[in-house]
Amino acid sequence: QITLKESGPTLVKPTQTLTLTCTFSGFSLSTSGVGMGWIRQPPGKALEWLALIYWNDAKRYSPSLKSRLTITKDTSKNQVVLTMTNMDPVDTATYYCVHMGASSTSLYNWFDPWGQGTLVTVSS
Amino acid sequence: DIQMTQSPSSLSASVGDRVTITCRASQSISTYLNWYQQKPGKAPKVLIYAASSLQSGVPSRFSGSGSGTDFTLTISSLQPEDFATYFCQQSYSTLWTFGQGTKVEMK
Numbered sequence: 001q002i003t004l005k006e007s008g009p010t011l012v013k014p015t016q017t018l019t020l021t022c023t024f025s026g027f028s029l030s031t032s033g034v035g036m037g038w039i040r041q042p043p044g045k046a047l048e049w050l051a052l053i054y055w056n057d058a059k060r061y062s063p064s065l066k067s068r069l070t071i072t073k074d075t076s077k078n079q080v081v082l083t084m085t086n087m088d089p090v091d092t093a094t095y096y097c098v099h100m101g102a103s104s105t106s107l108y109n110w111f112d113p114w115g116q117g118t119l120v121t122v123s124s
Numbered sequence: 125d126i127q128m129t130q131s132p133s134s135l136s137a138s139v140g141d142r143v144t145i146t147c148r149a150s151q152s153i154s155t156y157l158n159w160y161q162q163k164p165g166k167a168p169k170v171l172i173y174a175a176s177s178l179q180s181g182v183p184s185r186f187s188g189s190g191s192g193t194d195f196t197l198t199i200s201s202l203q204p205e206d207f208a209t210y211f212c213q214q215s216y217s218t219l220w221t222f223g224q225g226t227k228v229e230m231k
Contacts, residue, residue, distance in 0.1 A: 047160075047168065047211055049220040060218050063125065096167055108174040109215050110158040114167035 002026035004097045004115035011121050018084045022097030022115060023077075029055055030075045035100035038071065038082045039111065040093040048093075051082060052100065087122045094119045126150055126214050130223035136231040143199040145226045147212035152192045156216035159188055159197045162225075163208045171210075172197065202228070 008020035022036065029036060037052035037060075051071040052060045061069050070083045080097065097115040102108065127150035137143050147157065155175035160168035170179045172188035175195060185200040199206055207230055212223040 046224045047213075047222040049222065052218070052220075063219060101170070101173075103174065103177075108156060108177075110170050110173040110179075111160075111168075111213070111220075112170045112179070114169070117167050 002099055002113055004099060004113060006095060006097045006115045006118040008095075008118060008120070010119060011123065012087050013124050014088055014122060016087050018082075018087050018091070018120060020082045020084075020095055020097075020118065020120075022080045022082075024080070024097070024099070025078060027099070028075070029053075029073050029078070029080070031055055033102060033106055035109070036073070036080045037098050037100060037111070038080075039096045039098055039114075040091075041096070041117075042090075042093040045093075050084075050095075053080060089122045092120065092122045125219055126153060126217050126221050128212055128214055128221050128223040130210075130212055130226050132226060133224065134227040134229060136229050137202050138231045139202055139204055141202045143202050143206075143228060145197045145210055145212075145228075147190075147195045147197070147223050149193045149195075149214055149216075153214045153216035155191045156214055157188070157190065157195045158213045158215060159186075160211045160213065161206075161208050162211065168211060199228075 004024045034055040038050040053071045068085045073080045094117040096117045098111040101112040129148045131146045157175045159172040162168040176188045209225045209227045
């Protein structure tokens, strides 16, 4: 059974850097084909994919946020870390850690499961 | 980016109703389309992947169809636990994008 749990600050000030950690179990991020990512959701709004890291350390970032994001993994600790610089009140959202599932052919992928999410508020 | 547009944004329905939600992509995405259900205060859960494949454990009243740019999620007979928000998401590009969501409310 795959479980994911996000941790990090619940409140950050504008211009600060946010660091979120996802601690997972039930799989290894060193296994070929595995990916993990981050998705956020402002209160009452839609989901926005932020970043994804693959087992081979390849990374993908949302183009609109690429300059502010860094995703890293620590396979030995079963953790994935997201940093987002220059936080602004519009970045207030629930941040979810996600595992990327894939079909047996690896042609299709989807996000499953998701962590419970952590609400991050940006305010002075 | 591939833009995903859902319609309607919300709908009101009764238990037992057949519900249809539409998702349109800004370019052809073949069948690289997933559907998620989100209940208040909870993380989303995948219902359908690859446009029409039912995720393990998801009730058979949920079904998906479509290819190219137009997709549909259908709930054949709405149950009380199905009142939630539904999102589509494309996986054609590895710059994944979601629709804005459709809230299914009780009439």
